[in-house]
Amino acid sequence: MTEDDFLSRYDPSEFAPLALTVDIVLMGLREGRPTVLLLRRDAHPFQDRWALPGGFVAEREGLDEAAGRVLRDKARIESAHLEQLYTFGAPERDPRMRIVSVAYLALLNERAFGEALLGNPALLPATLEVPWAGEQGGPVSAVARGEALPLAFDHAAILAGAVLRLRGKLDYSPVGFAFLPAEFTLRQLQDVHEAISGRALNKPAFRRRMLDKGWIRPTGTREAGTSFRPAELFRFDPASKGD
Amino acid sequence: MTEDDFLSRYDPSEFAPLALTVDIVLMGLREGRPTVLLLRRDAHPFQDRWALPGGFVAEREGLDEAAGRVLRDKARIESAHLEQLYTFGAPERDPRMRIVSVAYLALLNERAFGEALLGNPALLPATLEVPWAGEQGGPVSAVARGEALPLAFDHAAILAGAVLRLRGKLDYSPVGFAFLPAEFTLRQLQDVHEAISGRALNKPAFRRRMLDKGWIRPTGTREAGTSFRPAELFRFDPASKGD
DNA sequence: GCAATAGTGTCTGTCAGACAATATAGG
DNA sequence: CCTATATTGTCTGACAGACACTATTGC
Numbered sequence: 001m002t003e004d005d006f007l008s009r010y011d012p013s014e015f016a017p018l019a020l021t022v023d024i025v026l027m028g029l030r031e032g033r034p035t036v037l038l039l040r041r042d043a044h045p046f047q048d049r050w051a052l053p054g055g056f057v058a059e060r061e062g063l064d065e066a067a068g069r070v071l072r073d074k075a076r077i078e079s080a081h082l083e084q085l086y087t088f089g090a091p092e093r094d095p096r097m098r099i100v101s102v103a104y105l106a107l108l109n110e111r112a113f114g115e116a117l118l119g120n121p122a123l124l125p126a127t128l129e130v131p132w133a134g135e136q137g138g139p140v141s142a143v144a145r146g147e148a149l150p151l152a153f154d155h156a157a158i159l160a161g162a163v164l165r166l167r168g169k170l171d172y173s174p175v176g177f178a179f180l181p182a183e184f185t186l187r188q189l190q191d192v193h194e195a196i197s198g199r200a201l202n203k204p205a206f207r208r209r210m211l212d213k214g215w216i217r218p219t220g221t222r223e224a225g226t227s228f229r230p231a232e233l234f235r236f237d238p239a240s241k242g243d
Numbered sequence: 244m245t246e247d248d249f250l251s252r253y254d255p256s257e258f259a260p261l262a263l264t265v266d267i268v269l270m271g272l273r274e275g276r277p278t279v280l281l282l283r284r285d286a287h288p289f290q291d292r293w294a295l296p297g298g299f300v301a302e303r304e305g306l307d308e309a310a311g312r313v314l315r316d317k318a319r320i321e322s323a324h325l326e327q328l329y330t331f332g333a334p335e336r337d338p339r340m341r342i343v344s345v346a347y348l349a350l351l352n353e354r355a356f357g358e359a360l361l362g363n364p365a366l367l368p369a370t371l372e373v374p375w376a377g378e379q380g381g382p383v384s385a386v387a388r389g390e391a392l393p394l395a396f397d398h399a400a401i402l403a404g405a406v407l408r409l410r411g412k413l414d415y416s417p418v419g420f421a422f423l424p425a426e427f428t429l430r431q432l433q434d435v436h437e438a439i440s441g442r443a444l445n446k447p448a449f450r451r452r453m454l455d456k457g458w459i460r461p462t463g464t465r466e467a468g469t470s471f472r473p474a475e476l477f478r479f480d481p482a483s484k485g486d
Numbered sequence: 487g488c489a490a491t492a493g494t495g496t497c498t499g500t501c502a503g504a505c506a507a508t509a510t511a512g513g
Numbered sequence: 514c515c516t517a518t519a520t521t522g523t524c525t526g527a528c529a530g531a532c533a534c535t536a537t538t539g540c
Contacts, residue, residue, distance in 0.1 A: 474519055
């Protein structure tokens, strides 16, 4: 493909206006429900609709790097589990010009979620309502104060993709620990799994499964401040494998 | 994020040279091994190394659309299972300029694989050698005529991603049928699963599993031309669900 | 002791692997 | 009948769900 290739390097499309952005699904768990952080758009297009935090990819910046920067700038979050989700590039997805967006998923534990809210008061937490609908997931809506928020661009599709990705990885990857602090009880871990999968789980079976997988290690300490029997604290053991 | 947002629309990065390409992993099965089709690079950079077929995304073209076009132009394949894999955008991945590549995975059955080879004789089939290494997969090499091919750009990483994606989806999605003709025997389907997962499977268990999943329906006919008991032919039943 | 939750033991149904038995094509 | 492969039957072990039981804390 010599000449062919050579010529295509000078294809006009190369010089057509094109921008690259990253959009980030900032997800945490609130009251047992997956919750995302959204920003209201003040300008056209999609004025007054709600959008994922995002930003343009800089000239000498990698994609993961850009996502990390957006995380810092828009939510004051220094570190979080961050993974690429999918790339959206329909020509008309942004009416202004061709903007291709690489969507990322960031998972926040309770502390990071709270810090993000403090760091940027414009962020609105919205509960993800996922009609369990079949099994492969259906449309997702983001709800705040009892009302479904109108979303900008193709951001509803991005949210749906985020939920599917999480559900798919939950069982065979230790991704669920990203929602928890360093030390946690088995009940907390089970709550995470129930929130993401959207269904109740059996306690003894869950405990067996987690211990058998070898993902967690007991710390030897127990939680404090309960008025009943305190649960044992565990830590994620990255020495296992996966993800 | 009014003013902020407004200003960022005019960020210089928007006008920095940036190109968008799709690269396609054309995968089929040959002699029980995953095999991909590669093109030799005649020009710099990475001259004489092997690369995935790819092309620039045109001005008013969606990403899936661009991938379909590359499939037609470079391999004369009219239709195939095509899914987006991952987007690679390290700033220096192409020494000439910033080129972001959206990788796609195309699955070919035996007929499509043969047609591609006829349609473009420059395509070289290379066997994917996947050292089973642990479980999450390791580095992948593409081997032809007994030798590992030197790959261009970050295409080795793309191949590794393709193998992982396939392995991950095989059990809970009907993706394996993309490698087979419309009618097939259970033995053929099992061969596909063994080739992708890289391990031998139990015949009765495999048969039960496939029938229970409801993905396949018997056609009532049997294969012909065997010198032994002919196997029943099945069809993929898309009425089930998933993918 | 009481309330509340943590953690364990046990039964049972589902399902995959192993392996053997039966079925059927061509010769 | 013989060979080779398809297809089915059955046993067994791994494991998840259900549910009841025991343990431990604050009060």
